[in-house]
Amino acid sequence: MFGVFCYYVSMAVIKVENISKHFGTLKAVDNLSFEVEAGQVFGFLGQNGSGKSTTIRMLLSLIHPSSGSIELFGKSIQKNRDTILEQVGAIIERPDLYPYLTATEHLQLFAKVRKQKVAPINITKTLEQVGLSNRSQDKVQTFSLGMKQRLGIAIALVHNPSLIILDEPTNGLDPQGIADIRALIQYLAKEEGKTVFVSSHLLSEIEQMAHQILIIHQGKKMVEGVTKELLDPEKRIVQIKTMDDAKALAIISAGGFSQYLLNRKEGLFLKLPTTAIPILNESLVQSGMAVLGIETKNSLEDYFLQITSNA
Amino acid sequence: MQPKKPKNIVSSFMAFAFLLFLSVNGMAQTDPLIEKVSQKLAQVNDYVAEGVMKTDVAFIKASLGKVKVYFKKPNLLKVKKEGGISLLPRGGVSLTINTLLNTKQYTTISAGTQILNGKNLTVIKLIPTDENLDWVISTLWIDPTEALVYKTATTTKENGSYEIIMKYGDYAKQGLASKIIFSFNTKDYKLPNGITLEFGDEDPTAKQKALKNKKGTIEITYSKYTINKGIPNNIF
Amino acid sequence: MWSLIQIELYKIFRRPRTYIAFGAIATLIVVIQLGLKIDGDAYAGFLMKDINDTLTVDGKVLNGYLICYILLQLLLVHVPLLVALIAADMISGEANLGTLRLLFTTPYNRTHWVLAKFIAASIYTILLLIWLAFLALFVSMWIFGTDDLFLMKSNYVVLIEQSDVLWRYVGAFVFASFSLLTVTSLGFLMSSLSSNSIGPIVGTMSAIVFFTILSTLNIPLFNLVKPYLFTTHMNNWKEFFDLKTNLDNEAIRGSILNIAKIKTSLIVLTLHIILFVTASVIIIKKKDILS
Numbered sequence: 078m079f080g081v082f083c084y085y086v087s088m089a090v091i092k093v094e095n096i097s098k099h100f101g102t103l104k105a106v107d108n109l110s111f112e113v114e115a116g117q118v119f120g121f122l123g124q125n126g127s128g129k130s131t132t133i134r135m136l137l138s139l140i141h142p143s144s145g146s147i148e149l150f151g152k153s154i155q156k157n158r159d160t161i162l163e164q165v166g167a168i169i170e171r172p173d174l175y176p177y178l179t180a181t182e183h184l185q186l187f188a189k190v191r192k193q194k195v196a197p198i199n200i201t202k203t204l205e206q207v208g209l210s211n212r213s214q215d216k217v218q219t220f221s222l223g224m225k226q227r228l229g230i231a232i233a234l235v236h237n238p239s240l241i242i243l244d245e246p247t248n249g250l251d252p253q254g255i256a257d258i259r260a261l262i263q264y265l266a267k268e269e270g271k272t273v274f275v276s277s278h279l280l281s282e283i284e285q286m287a288h289q290i291l292i293i294h295q296g297k298k299m300v301e302g303v304t305k306e307l308l309d310p311e312k313r314i315v316q317i318k319t320m321d322d323a324k325a326l327a328i329i330s331a332g333g334f335s336q337y338l339l340n341r342k343e344g345l346f347l348k349l350p351t352t353a354i355p356i357l358n359e360s361l362v363q364s365g366m367a368v369l370g371i372e373t374k375n376s377l378e379d380y381f382l383q384i385t386s387n388a
Numbered sequence: 389m390q391p392k393k394p395k396n397i398v399s400s401f402m403a404f405a406f407l408l409f410l411s412v413n414g415m416a417q418t419d420p421l422i423e424k425v426s427q428k429l430a431q432v433n434d435y436v437a438e439g440v441m442k443t444d445v446a447f448i449k450a451s452l453g454k455v456k457v458y459f460k461k462p463n464l465l466k467v468k469k470e471g472g473i474s475l476l477p478r479g480g481v482s483l484t485i486n487t488l489l490n491t492k493q494y495t496t497i498s499a500g501t502q503i504l505n506g507k508n509l510t511v512i513k514l515i516p517t518d519e520n521l522d523w524v525i526s527t528l529w530i531d532p533t534e535a536l537v538y539k540t541a542t543t544t545k546e547n548g549s550y551e552i553i554m555k556y557g558d559y560a561k562q563g564l565a566s567k568i569i570f571s572f573n574t575k576d577y578k579l580p581n582g583i584t585l586e587f588g589d590e591d592p593t594a595k596q597k598a599l600k601n602k603k604g605t606i607e608i609t610y611s612k613y614t615i616n617k618g619i620p621n622n623i624f
Numbered sequence: 625m626w627s628l629i630q631i632e633l634y635k636i637f638r639r640p641r642t643y644i645a646f647g648a649i650a651t652l653i654v655v656i657q658l659g660l661k662i663d664g665d666a667y668a669g670f671l672m673k674d675i676n677d678t679l680t681v682d683g684k685v686l687n688g689y690l691i692c693y694i695l696l697q698l699l700l701v702h703v704p705l706l707v708a709l710i711a712a713d714m715i716s717g718e719a720n721l722g723t724l725r726l727l728f729t730t731p732y733n734r735t736h737w738v739l740a741k742f743i744a745a746s747i748y749t750i751l752l753l754i755w756l757a758f759l760a761l762f763v764s765m766w767i768f769g770t771d772d773l774f775l776m777k778s779n780y781v782v783l784i785e786q787s788d789v790l791w792r793y794v795g796a797f798v799f800a801s802f803s804l805l806t807v808t809s810l811g812f813l814m815s816s817l818s819s820n821s822i823g824p825i826v827g828t829m830s831a832i833v834f835f836t837i838l839s840t841l842n843i844p845l846f847n848l849v850k851p852y853l854f855t856t857h858m859n860n861w862k863e864f865f866d867l868k869t870n871l872d873n874e875a876i877r878g879s880i881l882n883i884a885k886i887k888t889s890l891i892v893l894t895l896h897i898i899l900f901v902t903a904s905v906i907i908i909k910k911k912d913i914l915s
């Protein structure tokens with residue numbers, strides 16, 4: 078497993094380039110690009126209906142993108158679907174399962190569709206991991222939503238995949254359940270070197286486990302960055318408004334501010350310490366740049382809340 | 389007058405063909421030729437005959453079937469198909485030996501001669517003297533030299549007319565036919581599609597034949613007779 | 625692929641719904657057998673009314689072979705509805721349940737899954753037919769005994785010798801399997817078009833009922849379309865039970881009157897199966913799984 082991790086450490090496990098998905102006139106995902114590196118927990122945030130699930134379904138080839146490309150493990154998902162999915166485990170939205178089968182039967186069933194044989198011990202181990210050992214022989218129709226969610230995660234994990242895609246994995250779980258799943262995700266990434274792509278509509282949930290966060294709204298990428306930095310209270314998001322953004326970008330880079338740049342299409346955004354704001358302004362003015370304005374935005378949390386409350 | 393049981397029908401049909409001799413002695417006015425026929429047939433007390441039965445009725449598709457015919461004096465007769473369903477003309481019941489010959493209730497009228505299949509045959513008509521009998525008239529075509537009945541034609545009150553043609557071979561000395569052809573009139577056959585659940589096209593030729601041909605025949609060709617070896621009564 | 629078929633069969637036979645069809649067939653057959661056992665002679669007498677005017681039928685007319693024929697006539701019209709219950713739910717049922725996305729994110733592509741599901745549904749169909757054959761033929765033979773098959777068609781009667789019957793039933797059941805697989809594939813196609821269970825089941829049943837009515841009504845306008853309806857061909861298992869006759873009107877033992885009709889129907893049904901399954905595969909491959 079560690080070997081696999083080392084192999085992918087230098088490359089993106091997930092590479093999404095300019096994907097869009099239209100359903101008739103509705104743009105569910107609009108020109109979205111991002112990369113997820115190996116061994117990371119990648120938080121994919123957005124309110125309900127923002128395009129998260131559509132993106133995840135495209136990653137898993139359940140939905141065909143209208144345009145753009147998706148690579149997993151350096152290979153196109155469209156062309157190498159079967160070999161790629163051998164290394165992927167996923168739950169998508171609700172934990173929908175067969176009500177007439179038991180937890181163990183579910184895992185046996187999904188272990189069977191893997192080309193690499195899954196040892197029976199793995200089934201027992203996975204059920205233990207998600208805390209379902211004591212209900213392993215019960216039919217799913219007797220399960221609560223939280224238990225179904227755990228079983229869904231178990232199905233995603235049973236074949237020991239190197240990439241785990243979890244869409245809203247804590248839905249329906251009680252606080253203890255949420256904490257358990259969070260701990261499990263962190264364990265999988267840290268101890269087993271797995272890459273975990275986890276989506277949620279709650280920042281509070283993601284910020285505690287994700288190394289990297291991407292916020293999506295109405296199908297478009299809003300913010301992307303390292304969690305620690307994005308959530309640093311000492312740093313502020315500012316938007317620089319100029320007559321010539323390309324020139325301003327060059328000045329920002331030359332002035333050593335490029336590390337603070339946020340990857341946003343709709344303008345020049347930086348997340349930088351409050352004390353650095355006047356220094357940046359000065360360097361722009363000194364370079365002959367007509368600064369139309371510097372707007373200070375709220376913190377990431379406020380920003381995310383703003384998006385969701387506007388919805 | 390109508391048959392009660394299939395057994396009786398079988399016997400009725402076969403009896404007319406084979407048992408003419410049984411009671412000619414008892415006729416009110418016995419033609420000497422009939423007496424001669426009767427004497428010839430009297431040699432046979434019982435027999436088991438093996439043969440092949442062919443049913444030719446326009447609305448029936450049946451293959452040839454092996455049959456065994458059992459006879460015992462005076463009037464026991466049974467046709468058994470070797471494991472299977474047999475079809476026999478219904479009207480034959482009125483032509484049993486009891487009703488036709490054994491009743492002794494008829495008179496004979498000589499009706500001259502007629503050439504049939506190259507043979508010069510004497511025609512004798514039987515007319516019942518009892519009004520309650522089902523049959524109205526029966527005509528016999530007899531070869532006077534061989535004392536063999538080659539054809540009979542009987543008209544019944546309710547079941548139309550029947551004709552039996554007999555051919556002789558190895559057993560002609562005992563007056564036993566090698567082949568008999570029983571001709572009778574058939575009625576229409578039709579079952580609604582809703583009952584048969586046959587909604588597709590049925591065999592059009594069979595349908596046409598059924599519409600066109602209202603005459604049916606049943607033909608038995610005998611291959612072997614076992615004569616006077618005794619037959620237990622429980623066979624019948 | 626075999627793993628996928630095993631999984632699909634496992635799922636089919638773990639569902640209580642699966643056994644409804646087996647139960648329904650058993651109930652129907654037992655009820656009809658019981659009715660015929662008690663009052664069969666009256667029924668046979670009614671059927672043979674016209675024949676009895678001319679002939680006397682001696683033998684066991686109401687034997688196991690005829691009972692089986694009667695049962696098949698009655699049931700082979702309705703079994704497709706039971707087949708639809710499972711076949712039309714194979715894909716849409718999982719889409720409705722939400723489990724389709726679990727299957728389609730496994731390392732087997734959608735074509736594999738669709739074919740595995742079709743094969744599993746086909747195995748279910750065949751098992752249903754074997755169950756039907758067992759009850760309708762062998763149990764009837766056991767209860768009513770055997771004799772020649774005396775078949776009363778609308779315009780004529782066919783008398784098939786006992787030794788010439790069993791192979792015809794084998795042929796008829798093989799033919800019926802093609803008929804029912806056509807229904808399976810139609811249900812499958814409907815199933816691929818929808819994300820809920822009820823629509824495809826009702827759709828398949830409606831299509832069968834509608835086309836069956838067109839196939840059975842003897843109206844000149846409908847007769848024009850009949851040859852193109854799969855339901856017309858589905859009924860041609862009966863061709864195994866009609867004999868050729870020679871010039872002397874003797875039925876020819878071991879013959880089938882219209883073997884070309886059987887062949888044509890088998891080809892038409894097979895083409896339907898291929899068409900429906902191929903269409904299902906194409907639809908599912910192109911479909912965005914949104915359920």
